Amino acid sequence: MTTWTEGSVATELLACEAERRDRDSFADEWPALDATTGYRIQAETLRRRLERGEKVTGVKLGLTSRAKQQRMGIDTPLVAWLTDAMALGAGDPVPQHALIHPRIEPEIVFVMKERLEGPGVTAEQALAAVGEVRGGAEVIDSRYRDFKFTVGDVLADNASSGAYLIGDVAVRHDELDLAAEAVEVVVDGDVVHRATGADVLGHPAEALALAVNDLATRGSAIEAGWIVLTGGMSDAVFATPGSTVTCRFAHLGDVELECG
Ligand code: OOG
Numbered sequence: 001m002t003t004w005t006e007g008s009v010a011t012e013l014l015a016c017e018a019e020r021r022d023r024d025s026f027a028d029e030w031p032a033l034d035a036t037t038g039y040r041i042q043a044e045t046l047r048r049r050l051e052r053g054e055k056v057t058g059v060k061l062g063l064t065s066r067a068k069q070q071r072m073g074i075d076t077p078l079v080a081w082l083t084d085a086m087a088l089g090a091g092d093p094v095p096q097h098a099l100i101h102p103r104i105e106p107e108i109v110f111v112m113k114e115r116l117e118g119p120g121v122t123a124e125q126a127l128a129a130v131g132e133v134r135g136g137a138e139v140i141d142s143r144y145r146d147f148k149f150t151v152g153d154v155l156a157d158n159a160s161s162g163a164y165l166i167g168d169v170a171v172r173h174d175e176l177d178l179a180a181e182a183v184e185v186v187v188d189g190d191v192v193h194r195a196t197g198a199d200v201l202g203h204p205a206e207a208l209a210l211a212v213n214d215l216a217t218r219g220s221a222i223e224a225g226w227i228v229l230t231g232g233m234s235d236a237v238f239a240t241p242g243s244t245v246t247c248r249f250a251h252l253g254d255v256e257l258e259c260g
């Protein structure tokens with residue numbers, strides 16, 4: 001049996017990502033991999049991503065909606081990192097060549113105009129630091145077989161980060177009722193999921209506050225100019241090659257991905 005350490009799990013997860021190889025949860029081999037250890041491994045994988053030249057572009061939340069929590073069987077929201085290597089431009093297809101079993105989910109995205117630092121930040125204070133609100137689509141990918149993981153596993157795996165696309169419609173946060181903002185996930189013309197901003201912890205600003213307060217416990221803040229993906233509003237859909245997935249927001253436009 002392998003004896004795992006934080007460093008060797010970080011190495012293994014980054015190798016799985018680079019080699020498009022999935023693996024079993026670490027739970028059986030390392031039951032002590034809890035959320036705290038998971039966040040430490042996540043920090044180590046970020047350190048290695050930066051060392052190879054990637055730049056942090058922001059933060060992502062995970063499991064902020066009941067739909068996602070129920071699907072993954074974990075009801076704790078997650079915080080993880082976004083880098084420039086994960087960013088897609090309009091018209092880019094899902095990078096199937098780099099991903100194992102990608103899924104797509106609709107997210108409300110904040111672009112920060114001011115630095116935000118916890119602890120004790122309220123949703124209202126968090127929203128005041130937001131410059132723009134946009135629609136987004138996150139392409140999640142797990143290094144665990146069939147997306148089967150514990151909370152420690154998925155935190156170590158940077159909360160299943162893969163790629164993300166941000167829509168081109170930008171509004172100010174006070175121009176839109178974010179809790180009421182609706183989205184439809186359309187696969188090849190068929191609506192497969194519907195959700196609203198209220199599905200994200202009651203309001204996406206609650207997710208932003210949660211992220212900044214949680215980051216503060218690990219000595220980090222959210223910087224001006226960063227983007228924040230507030231978490232999948234609905235369950236994700238498989239990015240089946242040949243299909244087109246559109247996250248159709250009521251006011252934030254369409255965010256569309258060809259699945260390669
Ligand atoms: C964990 C990542 C969750 C979200 O928005 O809920 C996430 C997963 O579902 O694999 O990004």
Ligand code: MG
Pocket residue numbers: 060061062105107138140229231232
């Ligand atoms: Mg997500």
